[in-house]
Amino acid sequence: MADTQLLTSSVCQLRQLLRDRSVSSVELTQAFLNQIEQVNPKLNAVVTVCHDEALEEARLADSQLASAEAKTLTGVPLLHKDIFCTRGIRTTCGSRMLENFIPAYDATVVAKLKAEGVVAMGKCNMDEFAMGSSNETSYFGTVKNPWNLDCVPGGSSGGSAAALAAGMAPLVTGTDTGGSIRQPASLCGITGLKPTYGRVSRLGIIAFASSLDQAGPMARTAEDCALALTAMAGIDPGDSTSADLAVPDFHAALCSDVEGLRIGLPKQYFNEDLNPSVRERVMTALSELEKAGAVLIDIDLPHSHYAIATYYVIAPAEASANLARYDGVRFGYRCDNPQDLEDLYLRSRSEGFGEEVQRRILVGTYALSAGFYDAYFNKAQQVRRVITQDFSRAFEQVDVIAGPSAPGVAFPFGAKQQDPVSMYMEDIYTLAVNLAGLPGLSVPAGLIDGMPVGLQLIGKAFDEQTILNAAYRLQLDTDWHLATPDLAGMAS
Amino acid sequence: MPVSPQDVEKVALLARLTISETDLAEVTERFGRVLQLVDELNTIDTDGVIPMSNPHDMEQRLRPDAVTRTNNRSDLMASAPAQEQGYFLVPKVID
Numbered sequence: 001m002a003d004t005q006l007l008t009s010s011v012c013q014l015r016q017l018l019r020d021r022s023v024s025s026v027e028l029t030q031a032f033l034n035q036i037e038q039v040n041p042k043l044n045a046v047v048t049v050c051h052d053e054a055l056e057e058a059r060l061a062d063s064q065l066a067s068a069e070a071k072t073l074t075g076v077p078l079l080h081k082d083i084f085c086t087r088g089i090r091t092t093c094g095s096r097m098l099e100n101f102i103p104a105y106d107a108t109v110v111a112k113l114k115a116e117g118v119v120a121m122g123k124c125n126m127d128e129f130a131m132g133s134s135n136e137t138s139y140f141g142t143v144k145n146p147w148n149l150d151c152v153p154g155g156s157s158g159g160s161a162a163a164l165a166a167g168m169a170p171l172v173t174g175t176d177t178g179g180s181i182r183q184p185a186s187l188c189g190i191t192g193l194k195p196t197y198g199r200v201s202r203l204g205i206i207a208f209a210s211s212l213d214q215a216g217p218m219a220r221t222a223e224d225c226a227l228a229l230t231a232m233a234g235i236d237p238g239d240s241t242s243a244d245l246a247v248p249d250f251h252a253a254l255c256s257d258v259e260g261l262r263i264g265l266p267k268q269y270f271n272e273d274l275n276p277s278v279r280e281r282v283m284t285a286l287s288e289l290e291k292a293g294a295v296l297i298d299i300d301l302p303h304s305h306y307a308i309a310t311y312y313v314i315a316p317a318e319a320s321a322n323l324a325r326y327d328g329v330r331f332g333y334r335c336d337n338p339q340d341l342e343d344l345y346l347r348s349r350s351e352g353f354g355e356e357v358q359r360r361i362l363v364g365t366y367a368l369s370a371g372f373y374d375a376y377f378n379k380a381q382q383v384r385r386v387i388t389q390d391f392s393r394a395f396e397q398v399d400v401i402a403g404p405s406a407p408g409v410a411f412p413f414g415a416k417q418q419d420p421v422s423m424y425m426e427d428i429y430t431l432a433v434n435l436a437g438l439p440g441l442s443v444p445a446g447l448i449d450g451m452p453v454g455l456q457l458i459g460k461a462f463d464e465q466t467i468l469n470a471a472y473r474l475q476l477d478t479d480w481h482l483a484t485p486d487l488a489g490m491a492s
Numbered sequence: 493m494p495v496s497p498q499d500v501e502k503v504a505l506l507a508r509l510t511i512s513e514t515d516l517a518e519v520t521e522r523f524g525r526v527l528q529l530v531d532e533l534n535t536i537d538t539d540g541v542i543p544m545s546n547p548h549d550m551e552q553r554l555r556p557d558a559v560t561r562t563n564n565r566s567d568l569m570a571s572a573p574a575q576e577q578g579y580f581l582v583p584k585v586i587d
Contacts (some may be wrong), residue, residue, distance in 0.1 A: 104567035197547045211546055237560070240553045241546065309532040320507060327508075329580050334573035338583045345508040358509055359519070362500065363526050365507040379533050381543030386536070388544060420522055421529050437547025461548060 007035055007167030008484050011076055011224040014170055018065055018075045025065065025075030029058040029119050032077045036121065036168045038491045043144045045153070045162040047082055048090055049122040057119040064117065072231055074117030079169040081160045082123040083130055084110050084215070085204040093206045094128040094138040094156075097326050097333045097352035107204025108236045109173060109215050116231040124172060125159030128354045129323065130180055130208045132156050133426035136417055137356045145188060146485040147451055151410035154184030154426075160218050161188035167487050171219050171228055175205055177212045178311055179406075179430025182442035185218055186405035186454025189444045189483055191471065192218040193225045196462045197437030198243035200229075201236035209318035210241075212311075212434040221481055222443060222471035226250035229464060245462060253465055256473045259293035263457075263470070264398030268304035269429060278404050281453040285445035286402055288477050289470060297398055301390045306383050307432035308424060313367050313380035314435070319357075320364030326352060359420060388436040395460050400470055403429050405442035405454030429456060439464045443471040444480040452483070495524050 006028070009017075017023045033051055040046050054077065061075035085091050085103035087110075092098045106114065114120065127137040135143040135158030143158045145151040146166040153162040157174030161184035164172045174181040176194035185192025193216045200215045207213065217228035233247040263286065270279065290296055328334040328348025335351050338344035353361070367376035394401060407428060416423040433440040438461055442454035455474075459467040475481050500520045504511050511519050565578070574581035 101571050104564050104570070105561075198550065237555050240555070241550060243548075243550075244553070303536070306533065306536055309530045312526060313530050313533070324508075328573060329582055331571035332573070340583050341585055344583055346510045349508050350510045353509075359522060359526065361507045361509065362503050362519075362523055363530075366499075366503045366523075366527070367530075369503065369506060376530065376533070378543055379538060380530070381545060382538035382541040383533055383536055384547075385541050385544035386538065388547060419525065421525050424526075424529070435547065 003031055004167070004487055006031055007487065008220070009170060010220045011073070011170050011227060012221070014076055019070065021065070025058040025061040025119060026055060028075065029054050029077045029121065032121060032169055039166050039168060042149065042490060043146060043162050043166055044141050045125055045143050045159040045166065046079060046122050046168065047092060047125045047140050047159070050089060050120060054119050054121040061117055061119060071115070071117040072227065073113065075119060076117070076171060077119045077121050077169055078113065078171040078173070079122055079124050079160065079163050080110060080120060080173045081126055081157050081175060083126060083175050083206045084173060085206070086110055086120070086123065089123065091123065091206070092140065094126040094140060095353065095357070096139040099139065099333065101331055103204070105204060108201035108238060109232050110204065112234070113231055121169060124163050127156035127158065129206070129319070129357050130156040130175055130177055131319070131356050131360055133179065133183055133423055134416065135159060136413065137354055139354060142413060145410045146490060147189065148410065150412050151451070152187070152413060154187035154406070154410065156180040157218065158184045161185055161190055161192070164188070164190050164218055164220070165485060166490060167484070171217065171224060173215060174218045175213060175215045176434065177208050178315060178434050179427035181216050181218060182430050182440055182454065182456060183406045183426060185442040187410040187452065189452030190218055190220060191222055191225055191441070191443050191481060192216065193229060193441045193464065193468070194433065194439060195229060195233065195464055196439045198241055199233050199439070199462065199464065201234070201239040201242045203236055203238035207322040209315040210322060211318060212315060221475055222441070222468050223251065223254060225441070226254055226468045243462065248465060250465055250468055254472050255469050256476055258289055258470055258473045261289070261294040261400065261470060262297055262398040263289060263294050264297050264299035264394055264401045266299050266301040266304065266394070266401060266403060268301050269403035274404065275408050277448045278408060278453055281445045281448060282404050282455050285455040285474060288474055292473055292477060294470070299394045299398060299401065301394060303383070303387050303390050304432060307387055307435060308428060310380045310383045310387060310435060311431040312363065312424060313376050314384060316360040316364030317367045317377050318364070320361045320368065323357070323361055356420070384435050387432055391436045391438060399466055401458040403456050405429060405456040409448050409451035409453060433458055437461060439467060441467045441471055443474060444483065446480045447483065495520060495527060
């Protein structure tokens with residue numbers, strides 16, 4: 001099998017090859033490691049490669065495959081976003097603050113995937129502390145979009161999305177606090193799932209906004225996402241917000257029948273502000289589902305407009321509290337020659353955090369400070385409930401809500417860096433889903449001038465299955481998810 | 493509401509961040525733009541709405557107070573920027 005074909009295969013295809021013994025995990029892992037070596041210097045999507053550890057894990061996987069001890073993902077190589085703590089492996093969160101941080105334990109997601117047999121090859125670049133929509137805030141440099149090296153890959157899981165699109169791994173992990181899985185998935189032409197808040201444990205994920213953060217899989221197909229989510233999800237005694245609910249086998253339960261599926265189109269997502277080319281792609285994708293028997297229904301999410309303001313109070317407020325732990329004492333960056341304790345705190349934080357992180361800490365601290373708490377934080381939490389109620393009412397009428405994943409395609413570097421608010425608008429269609437704690441998925445819906453566009457499908461709380469089913473059906477009927485950037489050109 | 497450079501400096505101190513004199517004007521301007529964005533919240537009536545801190549209104553679950561992990565003090569201390577004999581080192585606090 002030609003290498004390029006292997007590098008762009010789905011997890012389900014690779015699993016079959018591994019089980020048939022057509023390819024060994026060592027061969028597969030080596031092929032992806034070679035691709036990382038060849039392509040990563042151009043893309044900067046991976047910040048740490050665990051070459052020897054990966055091959056060791058692959059050898060173990062091969063012996064398990066030979067003795068029929070294989071688990072769901074045995075021998076499948078993967079890359080983790082560098083926000084997941086990995087025992088003994090540097091975990092930077094894209095920040096100078098954690099440039100030399102080596103966790104003493106694995107995040108639950110990392111441990112669960114390991115238990116299912118994955119081969120972890122390394123860690124992906126990301127926006128610093130997951131704060132950004134372009135991967136331009138990483139201390140380790142920007143990530144380039146494999147579809148056009150002059151454009152951003154999206155963020156914050158931009159390294160993960162770019163790595164997958166460029167054939168460096170068949171499966172990557174991401175996290176999504178306001179769109180950080182779905183928006184880069186859209187901009188890089190892959191499938192990305194943000195599960196329901198509480199579905200996946202947050203233990204060992206470096207915290208940004210604790211009531212919004214959620215981890216999920218990014219892959220080539222919805223089928224792969226279903227497989228990976230089943231492995232990642234479940235209650236965790238170490239995360240008291242993880243849901244005490246049985247985890248279905250999302251993969252076994254995949255169903256391509258969408259007859260009668262009611263898909264809601266919020267008029268606020270399809271208004272005159274929507275880029276006409278994006279509308280055309282999204283509507284074409286939805287008409288495919290309509291042809292398969294789904295019913296499109298216009299719905300109203302009257303408070304959508306307030307999602308962005310609500311998010312930019314709640315997320316920074318929670319971030320300012322979470323990031324208070326970086327004090328230069330116990331772990332993380334410490335300034336040189338501190339004069340006293342105050343100087344140690346001030347300089348370690350100002351030198352260790354980048355501009356966007358500092359801005360969000362400032363906004364969050366302001367929103368929580370005496371005299372402003374009610375006007376900002378409390379108010380935002382009230383509006384959060386109003387926005388969530390909009391979704392609850394809509395889901396009385398429909399099974400799935402659809403819209404664009406992002407306002408446009410990938411944009412050139414620097415285009416939105418001068419104005420924080422223009423960057424925040426990148427997540428205008430995704431933020432509300434985090435506020436309401438719902439599952440959301442971005443699935444490729446074709447190209448505009450050679451650059452990918454994503455369709456977003458939003459489900460009811462804990463009903464990832466229905467959006468996975470719809471995406472699965474779409475991918476049976478269309479081939480948008482099979483489009484890849486020019487890998488041969490990139491490697492030369 | 494408009495913010496002054498002094499407001500920003502005060503918040504920065506609360507957050508234990510320093511802003512250089514040369515950056516202050518720009519930081520204030522960009523901070524102001526974000527506040528302007530979030531000030532939109534004032535245009536919506538939320539009288540009587542209960543604030544939402546968890547999207548599923550979930551309550552904090554308690555777990556038995558049992559030892560679940562072995563002591564890995566040396567692993568945890570390994571990431572400390574400065575340490576001595578198993579203690580974190582900080583600048584002198586008391587004269």
